[in-house]
Amino acid sequence: MEKELTIQDGAETAKEATFEAVWASLLKGQQETQALRESQREFNQRMEEQSKDILNLERVIREQSKYNFWQKSPSELLMDALASPDMLRKFTQLGYNIGCLGFDRQFLKDGKAVVVADCYCMSPDYDIVIEIRTKLTVKDIDNQLALIDKIRQYMDAHGNHKKLVGAVACCTLEENAAEHAHNNGLYLIVLNGCTAFIVNTPKGFKAREW
Numbered sequence: 001m002e003k004e005l006t007i008q009d010g011a012e013t014a015k016e017a018t019f020e021a022v023w024a025s026l027l028k029g030q031q032e033t034q035a036l037r038e039s040q041r042e043f044n045q046r047m048e049e050q051s052k053d054i055l056n057l058e059r060v061i062r063e064q065s066k067y068n069f070w071q072k073s074p075s076e077l078l079m080d081a082l083a084s085p086d087m088l089r090k091f092t093q094l095g096y097n098i099g100c101l102g103f104d105r106q107f108l109k110d111g112k113a114v115v116v117a118d119c120y121c122m123s124p125d126y127d128i129v130i131e132i133r134t135k136l137t138v139k140d141i142d143n144q145l146a147l148i149d150k151i152r153q154y155m156d157a158h159g160n161h162k163k164l165v166g167a168v169a170c171c172t173l174e175e176n177a178a179e180h181a182h183n184n185g186l187y188l189i190v191l192n193g194c195t196a197f198i199v200n201t202p203k204g205f206k207a208r209e210w
Contacts, residue, residue, distance in 0.1 A: 078132055078169055079103055081196035082119055082189070090198050094187075096123045096165075107154045115150045119169070126163050126209075130189070136170035136177045144168055145184055152210040164210040169196065184208060 081087060088098050098121045105120035106113040119130035129151060131144040148166045155162065167187035170177075178199060181188045185208025188199040 078134075078171060078191050078196065079119070081191055082130065082132075082169060084195065087189075087196055091121065091123075091128070094198070096121070096126055096128060098123050098128070107151060115147065115154055117147065117151065126165055128165050128167055128187075130167045130169050133168065133170045134172070136168055136173035136181075138174065138177055138180045141168055141177060141180050141184065141186065144186065148210050165207045166210075167198075 083101055088101070091098050100122040101119065103119050105117040107115040107117075117129050118132040121128040121130065129144075129148050131140060131147065133140050144166060148164055152164055155164075165187070166185070167189055168181050169189035169191070171191045173188075173190070178188055182202055182205055185206060187201070187207065189196050190199055
């Protein structure tokens with residue numbers, strides 16, 4: 001004969017059922033919280049690794065930017081090469097002890113530029129006027145000769161009688177340009193990679209003096 005459930009027995013049963021449900025809910029909550037923490041930990045780890053990767057990439061970019069000469073225009077590379085210690089040593093070997101070098105040298109009259117030299121090198125006895133061209137043409141050389149004539153006139157008018165010599169610097173040059181430059185007593189400087197060199201002059205060459 002089945003035992004008849006009393007109100008107290010029902011209350012106890014309900015209490016046990018409620019406790020089990022609450023306990024199960026707590027366990028589930030703890031598991032979910034643990035899973036969330038692990039997920040957050042993995043996320044933080046990935047973010048930290050990505051941050052390190054970004055920092056490493058930035059470092060690599062900074063290092064490469066020191067040597068990425070391909071980011072510069074040919075004329076900028078040529079200007080860098082002309083101002084390099086190696087190029088100054090080459091001028092010294094030719095007898096020009098360069099003490100000062102500047103770009104876009106302006107000769108002024110009444111506050112306005114009447115003549116502008118792409119590159120101007122100063123030494124105790126000579127100043128060197130250098131024309132910079134990406135591709136050198138025979139016409140560029142003729143223009144350089146006319147420019148030096150104007151600078152000579154300007155300097156004479158201002159009582160400066162220091163001698164001038166000329167040069168043309170380029171990345172590439174058209175046919176006959178090298179011969180034309182040397183025939184007119186100009187040094188020829190050509191860019192090679194990220195450095196420049198003074199082209200060997202022909203036998204009997206003598207730099208023209210203004």
